[in-house]
Amino acid sequence: MQFCDECGSMMHTEGDSWVCRSCGHEQLRDSASEAAMTTTEGQSDDGPVDMSEVDDSEIGPTTRMQCINEDCDGERARYEMKQIRAADESETRFFTCVECGQKWREDDH
Structure with missing residues (x-):
């Protein structure tokens, strides 16, 4: 996850740039720093937790x-x-x- 240096909002990827949808600030993506980031891509949403068997x-x-x-x-x-x-x-x-x-x-x- 990348945050905007200008306004602090979360930035989004667009091609080879990070773009802030709040203020429009852009910066180039850095593949080395992105490799260390944790993403939610590929994670599943298992839905509600079943607590029916919990005492x-x-x-x-x-x-x-x-x-x-x-x-x-x-x-x-x-x-x-x-x-x-x-x-x-x-x-x-x-x-x-x-x-x-x-x-x-x-x-x-």
Whole structure:
């Protein structure tokens, strides 16, 4: 990943140049430094993590959270945070209602 020297935005490759889509700054690509970069190309998106076989006692502490199940009035949920996407993205929060067992997840967008 390359960041713009002018404005700090992430740059994108266009041919043999890095181009900033925010301010238009361009610089030539350097194959030696790019070889050391980690990319997300070729990585798969495995979708949601299946937590159905995880014992409730292993899910973690509780927090005040309204259950998403419309038939439940639960206001406490166990939660666990996991890094399931790229390292530069925030963790995903998994919740389990302590009243009805409903499970859901939240991501920052």
